[in-house]
Amino acid sequence: MGKLYVIGIGPGGLEHMTVKALKAIEESEVIVGYSKYIEFIKPLVVDKELYSTGMKGEEKRCREALAISRDKIVSIISTGDSGIYGMAGLILEMRKDEEVEVIPGVTASSAAASVVGAPLMHDNCNISLSDLMTPYEDIKNRVELAAKGDFIISLYNPKSMGRPHYLSECMDIIGKHRRGNTPVAVVKNALREGQKKTLFTIDDFDDSIVDMFSIVIVGNSKSYIKDGKFITPRGYKLEK
Structure with missing residues (x-):
């Protein structure tokens, strides 16, 4: 009998993976x-059978992982946390009777926050600016409501060649509800x-410095900078 682990490998450095994920x-x-994600954990998988796909192959990967897990022990990996923009939800939606265990990891907002200080110490939310799965009008509405609610906001997938203006537009929305001196952090490859x-x-x-490898964190009305933190x-x- 096989099993499927749905693993969040964290930001990409082996030292930031959980002991449970490593095991x-x-x-x-x-x-x-x-x-690309398999490359992050290459030293751990030299003696493993590998199945990889390119970008946007999520459904195919999940289907293959579930099929293989009927007979073998399988790990399907996501960067960050497998349950935050990762593979956990899709696997559970597609699952029939396969044995599945979800193993969390350090998500991008937590990783980026640790680099710049402690910006997420109060109520906060993650919003992806990618419209591949979510209509842009819904994204802007969520940004507006989070800004109104004074949430610290972490923006995932903030900018790409195909949607270069979404970030500036969403920052304008946030700016309607925040003071101009509110801190904003950009962390690339956290x-x-x-x-x-x-x-x-x-x-x-x-x-202009933001890309798809970046996380943008916008503070709330109480956020500030102290000694560069x-x-x-x-x-x-x-x-x-």
């Missing part, structure tokens, strides 16, 4: 994933090779 990959006979971080405010934000207070009554 599941070690136990697995077959590893399924997007080819916790993996090529990491870069830049701090802005809403007033001086420059989206992006902080959102939780609300503790600190003595002066």
Whole structure:
């Protein structure tokens, strides 16, 4: 009898994977994933059977992983957390009677936040600006409501060649509900090779440095910068 692990491998560096994820990959006979993500864990899978596809092959990967897991122990991998823009939901939607276990990982917003300080210390949300699965009008509505609600907002998939203006438009929406000095962080390749971080405010934000490997974090009304660190207070009554 086989089994399917749905694993979030975190940002991409092996040191940021959970012990549970490492053990599941070690136990697995077959590893399924997007080819670039398999490269992130290459030292762990040298003796494994590999099944990979290119970008946008999610449904095919999930179908193959489920089929193989009837007879073998399989891991299907996502970067970040498998249940946040990862493979967990699709696997569970497609599952019939296969044994499936979801193993979480460090999601991109948490990884990026750790690089710039502690911006996510209060109520926060993740919003993807990719319209491949969600109509852009729905995305803008969610951004508007999150901004109105004073949520810290982490923007995933913020900018691509096919939709170069979505980020600036959504930042304009947020700007209607935030002060101009609200901190904004851009973190590229968080916790993996090529990491870069830049701090802005809403007033001086420059989206030209943003790409699909970036996460954009916009603070709430209480967020501020202290000694180069992006902080959102939780609300503790600190003595002066």
